[in-house]
Amino acid sequence: MTDSTKRLKALLSRGFFPNELPPPFHTNSFASSAVKRQEEWQKRKVHQFTSFPEAYSIPRHSDIRRKLSVVNPINQYRVAKLIADNWSQIKEKINDSQISEFDPVIRTKKDLRPVRPVNFDRVGREKIRIMAMYGRYIKTDVVRFYPSIYTHAVPWALLGKAYCKDNKDSQEFKTSYANLLDKAVRDGQDRQTIGIPIGPDTSRILAETIMVGVEAAVKSIISDLADRGIRYVDDLIIGISRDETPTNVLSALSSALYEFELELNAEKTQTVGMGYDHGHEWIHDIRTFEIGQNNASVRDDLDSFFESSLQKAYDNRKSNVALYAAKKASTFNLTDAGELHRIYWMMYIARRHAGALAFVAQFLVSRKEGKNFPSSDVRNFILEQIKVAATYNHTHELAWLLFAARELEMVVPADTLDRVVKLRSSVVALIIYDLWHLGRIKGAVDFSFWREFANASGLKSEMWLLSYEAAIKGWWDQQLPTDYVSDHPFFGGLFTDKVEFYDKAAKIRLSTGKNGISAEGDSSVEGEALITRLRDEVSFRVLPGFADDYS
Template sequence: MKLNKHDVLSALLQHNYFPMQKKDRDEIPPVFTSTSFTPKVAKLLIDTALKRKSEGYDSVCVKLTRFNGVSRDCSIPHPLAYAQLAFCISHNWVKMDYITRCSNSQVKIKKYKDGRLVVMDYDSSSFQRDSKNIKSILGKRFMVRTDIANFYPSIYSHALPWALVGFSFAKNHKPPKYKLEWYNQIDEKVRFLKRNETQGIAIGPATSNILSELILTRIDEKLSKSGFIFCRYVDDYTAYCNTEEEGREFIRELSEELSIYKLNLNINKTKFFTLPQPGLDHWIILLRQGLPHKNKLSIFEAETYLDLAIELSYDYPDGSVLKYALKSLVGQNMYVNTRYFLIGKTLNLAFHQPILLPILSKLFENIPSLHVKRFAVELNKIAHINAINRHSDGMAWALYYLNKYKIGIKPDVAKAIIKSHDCIALIMLYLSKNPTFQKSVMDFAKGLKSSELYDLDQHWLLLFQLFIDKKIANPYSDNVFEILKEKNVNFIEEG
């Protein structure tokens, strides 16, 4: 069914606002939600809230950890700035929906059952994602893979009008004379999410996917007209060619098209392969072969399988090897002692890879709540090390379990969380209901200077929660918080 502007607006505000794009929505704990941020409330915000003139807004930074331990900065934009962009996209959706018809892109922008526009399958094998293209690659002898260097931070906001209405037309219809034209309004609203900067877009909300597709779909159209057979997953390109020279021509033309929009290829990740290639990455094949298939999983079988996965994770550091292996085991029927073994093993591995922490949810659900307290030391250690390393997801998930199962947070852990200044982690510490820790969080919030608007924006989600709980006064001189509170908006749902 074709997306309409109302579907787009509702999805952007209520379902794809926070950086929760994976199938399981497990980038951050499930206490965070924007379902009460309805189009009606957002419209009221736009119509009645006091707005900044030119400096724009900053965002809450959420540092999500990759498999190799490197963090990826995602954003939760200020609600007023985000509402303005969401409405601008929705209002002009009919001029932008060409991105939903791009056959080359494997990221499908559509209405999903849970209301989202974008669901990303980051964890699947790159070769597996290409398997749907088998018919189109029949007879091809070579494959070339490449991606765009530093993609989202390199997107130039002024390039969006170039993609929307054409380079020459956009150049001849620039602000200030044509400031109110819809394509220039998209540019302006994008900049207002990031301090009015022209370089880079806020990653996390579905707006980032829509905006990037606006540019890359235009590039895909040019490459397709040249006769290339290729597919694209976000900014990862795979082309199928008859000769190696054709592959090199694809790289040359792609590079030229990207340069028009001030983007560059990542030469270090440009590789050529002879066909055929396996439909799955090698580590997936090995893990599937090694997966135990007995009626009940034993400790020995689980340990042997995870040892294989650990070995493979060193050979394939960019793959989701350990996550794949643990998820394969968690869904199996197992002995009680095997479940406790898996919990201990997952905690041990999560100390090194915080991305594994969400897997504990299902494991903890299948043991008595009181028994989760046995793992208090491990969860506190994980929270502490992630506070030191400034990993938002590692801190948030560890604190989520400590809060959910009423396990005490150690004072040194709380101190490290406060020191991290991480907005998401500070909220989770506040939700512990520990009076001492709550006071520390409130003292931190009160220490933010109201004159430093960007500092406030980087913690707006925490400040708003404290405001609606009547712990602090509105730190802003505008009325955004008052409007949201009056309309019963709450971005935290403890359940």
């Protein structure tokens, strides 16, 4: 297998679906099939295929949400292949950056995301160095970065904006990998030129190339940028020299972003350091909290922790304090009495803060074998929250609540799902169909809306995942033909190869036991990486700046 093919397989198997989806969703078998069928798809003009992505809504903070994308696999294959085949040129461009924490490596090792997550340790260390050497710094980011990216900015960043403008009609430019990347991204979102999908690792790579271009434009004004800047994705920290004002730095940034039709986020722009308030970061208090060993005081300690965390969440509405607090709480070593108290607090924090709900759902499943697990109360909580999430089309919360219901072997009343079965979400739909086939839904369910996607048009729609997966699994609630899949020029090959995107046997990988965090039935590198990350998040090794991961 060539290096290019290894990169392609990694991007399609472990860097495709958003990390935030529940465990059953995977793309491993798709990657193997796509690699095998490259020549066949090329002959069938895969470059002409267009589709809509599924929008998967996740909470950020307060009432702010982020739209992730579950991109059609045929279009994602095109983007991933162009990046894999032209990686040396793309990597060379990314390496032009002197301030990014991004590591330009596509990891091909099994069970790891191809693109490394943000190195917050490095960011924290650099931020302290900049404060020490300059006394002040500007912190800012780009307004709605991924949704605002102009797809034509991809070739601008890779080839140069002037070259692209001057040669836009030339055959050389039209057939360049950079222009083909622009087209491949657009074709996966109904040819829209505004925005790139959030979720796939390929988008992280493309976003990095654009910000490297922004850096170059900033450097033409701030020549010593490499000495006083650090960047992670679109977040920038730049030291302010003695003879400068914050306005000077912001002007240079605004001018550079304008070249790529992007804008500074005024709401998140701040000056930190000498002459300005140096506020206390909430994250330090939460991560250093310790539960006492006296059984009589455990409940009081939990009350203090959660009440303090909720106050910090109120005071820091633009950060997902509740999620971090829930993760910290999951690591406490507790007695049986304390465990029950923690479970109720976790349910309350999830009720107040949607950003913590998915993690709390996983936590509840991990505690189901506990001596004092309140099964009835947890069941009522999940059923109520399903109705709430369905009302607001909050697909992320719905997916995790439904998955938790499956793992807890709950029986879900059909009327709880009246709104759910009318949502345009394959992720939610497949978990519902899984529950239905397991006999875990009591009463009649009206699947008529979802059946409308059982055709070739459905395979190009935002419901492509349901359209394909329900056919391959025989999950449609009525006897429906599957030839719209088997005869399709691209999905037909996946059908023949028995490719599946939903693994019915997948379980939650983490168990938060009395002695800390452990792997539950998963000794894979990925499982260990998840455990390590959760431990790191609540350890003393976390440096200043980590709070940005929860904003």
